Amino acid sequence: MNILLVVSEVTPFVKTGGLADVAGALPKALARLGHDVRVILPRYREVEASGVSLTRRSERAVVQLDSRAREGSLVESRMPGGTIPVYLVEQPALFDRDGVYQAAGTDFSDNLERFSFFSQAMLALIPQLGWRPDIVHGHDWQTALGIAHLKLTRGSDRFWRSARTLFTVHNLAYQGVFPSEGWALTGLPDEAFRMGGLEFYGKVNCLKGGLVYADRLSTVSPTYAEEVQTPAFGCGLDGLLRQRRDRLTGILNGIDVDVWDPNTDPHLAARYNVRRLSGKARCKAALQRQCRLPQQPALLIGMIQRLAEQKGIDLLLETLPRLMEQPIQIALLGNGDPRYQERLTKFAKTYPDRVSVTLRFDEVLAHRIEAGADAFLMPSRFEPCGLNQMYSMRYGTVPVVHRTGGLADTVTDVTPKTLANRTARGFVFRSHAPQALLQAVERTLQLFADRRAWTQVMRTGMQQDFSWDRSARAYVQLYEQAMTA
Numbered sequence: 001m002n003i004l005l006v007v008s009e010v011t012p013f014v015k016t017g018g019l020a021d022v023a024g025a026l027p028k029a030l031a032r033l034g035h036d037v038r039v040i041l042p043r044y045r046e047v048e049a050s051g052v053s054l055t056r057r058s059e060r061a062v063v064q065l066d067s068r069a070r071e072g073s074l075v076e077s078r079m080p081g082g083t084i085p086v087y088l089v090e091q092p093a094l095f096d097r098d099g100v101y102q103a104a105g106t107d108f109s110d111n112l113e114r115f116s117f118f119s120q121a122m123l124a125l126i127p128q129l130g131w132r133p134d135i136v137h138g139h140d141w142q143t144a145l146g147i148a149h150l151k152l153t154r155g156s157d158r159f160w161r162s163a164r165t166l167f168t169v170h171n172l173a174y175q176g177v178f179p180s181e182g183w184a185l186t187g188l189p190d191e192a193f194r195m196g197g198l199e200f201y202g203k204v205n206c207l208k209g210g211l212v213y214a215d216r217l218s219t220v221s222p223t224y225a226e227e228v229q230t231p232a233f234g235c236g237l238d239g240l241l242r243q244r245r246d247r248l249t250g251i252l253n254g255i256d257v258d259v260w261d262p263n264t265d266p267h268l269a270a271r272y273n274v275r276r277l278s279g280k281a282r283c284k285a286a287l288q289r290q291c292r293l294p295q296q297p298a299l300l301i302g303m304i305q306r307l308a309e310q311k312g313i314d315l316l317l318e319t320l321p322r323l324m325e326q327p328i329q330i331a332l333l334g335n336g337d338p339r340y341q342e343r344l345t346k347f348a349k350t351y352p353d354r355v356s357v358t359l360r361f362d363e364v365l366a367h368r369i370e371a372g373a374d375a376f377l378m379p380s381r382f383e384p385c386g387l388n389q390m391y392s393m394r395y396g397t398v399p400v401v402h403r404t405g406g407l408a409d410t411v412t413d414v415t416p417k418t419l420a421n422r423t424a425r426g427f428v429f430r431s432h433a434p435q436a437l438l439q440a441v442e443r444t445l446q447l448f449a450d451r452r453a454w455t456q457v458m459r460t461g462m463q464q465d466f467s468w469d470r471s472a473r474a475y476v477q478l479y480e481q482a483m484t485a
């Protein structure tokens with residue numbers, strides 16, 4: 001099958017979150033299953049910094065965006081270590097700037113134009129490559145206009161008419177909503193600006209373009225696929241998702257088990273595996289040193305996240321004074337909302353021996369926290385899939401999570417029963433409240449004091465199969481369904 005992944009970020013080219021990891025790993029897994037996969041994304045300024053090699057291609061396309069025509073071109077690269085072609089759409093005025101979606105915490109004001117251009121340039125450039133995709137797999141709102149165009153403006157196009165589409169929502173909270181004055185930038189027929197199309201309370205909602213017009217829909221965990229059909233999690237689109245529920249599937253993300261492997265990870269002070277765990281203690285000592293935390297036997301809790309309301313950072317802040325009554329240390333790595341950064345910095349000053357806060361995006365430190373922490377906290381309010389709980393389990397770091405979305409699907413709570421049948425993998429709390437978080441940490445401390453039981457839970461986590469191969473097979477099934485639709 002010829003599969004085109006259309007996506008706005010891809011590891012290692014450019015990454016702001018989990019989407020990039022998915023887009024970096026899924027193509028490789030699909031290729032291993034024998035499919036011809038190619039990836040297309042915008043050429044941001046950041047791509048240069050990633051050090052990948054780029055080759056200029058000759059294809060050109062002009063896209064009309066309201067009253068202005070913009071020309072785009074293609075640069076080609078490859079996924080690391082492989083043969084998978086990666087195409088980058090170049091348009092300096094739109095993409096050669098600091099920041100991917102925003103600068104200094106504020107979205108770029110021309111994001112609708114940027115991603116409308118990307119979507120439409122993609123549709124004009126791919127046919128020039130001499131390769132025809134059977135499946136166009138779009139991800140999130142940045143690519144949704146392309147999905148809508150395939151249905152609404154390419155139905156009789158000789159190149160595109162047989163292509164089928166899958167649209168994956170990685171986070172329903174990000175919808176790409178813009179004032180109606182921007183409609184002309186989409187290039188879509190005016191009839192599509194209606195409630196059954198992309199209109200959303202008088203505005204343009206790009207995500208709806210994918211949700212309404214894709215042949216198949218997916219989200220990134222089975223639980224999230226159910227949650228988004230409810231008013232509490234549906235972000236105003238639950239009605240539409242209920243309408244299309246027979247087209248909607250939840251497929252859990254995998255993780256890149258080559259990049260995230262404590263047995264080979266080049267960033268660690270020592271390496272370890274499920275049979276030989278001793279290196280993990282050295283990783284903990286090294287992490288404490290790097291984070292300027294005293295070398296105590298306290299339970300070291302790691303956290304790595306965008307500092308956003310979704311991630312439950314406010315719940316952590318609210319619970320921190322009481323958490324500090326417990327024998328724990330916290331190593332937090334995060335960036336995002338300046339208000340949270342400020343409050344976290346204050347806590348780190350108040351509890352210098354207990355709380356370490358690093359406010360930046362730091363891939364290397366992320367690996368060291370996953371390896372060096374004893375437990376890993378994810379108090380997310382909602383979590384479509386979540387990757388860090390899986391990285392944690394693979395690194396023998398016991399996850400402590402709120403029961404939602406992919407966290408509910410991947411972490412089996414420690415109970416007498418799950419300990420006895422050796423399925424326990426972490427701690428799950430049900431209510432998003434300080435008391436519940438506190439109790440989960442207390443339960444974690446209890447188990448931590450029982451070395452044998454703790455090691456058992458570590459090992460159970462380390463032995464889980466979170467590889468992409470399993471998820472990739474599920475995606476292939478969806479592609480096949482879309483093609484027979």
Ligand code: ADP
Pocket residue numbers: 016017018019021171304305306333334335360361362363366385386387388
């Ligand atoms: P989301 O995409 O909602 O941010 P995910 O759990 O799906 O959440 O993916 C987040 C990814 O980004 C993980 O790989 C995580 O390690 C990484 N990450 C988040 N914040 C940082 C940071 N400050 N430094 C390094 N990596 C980070």
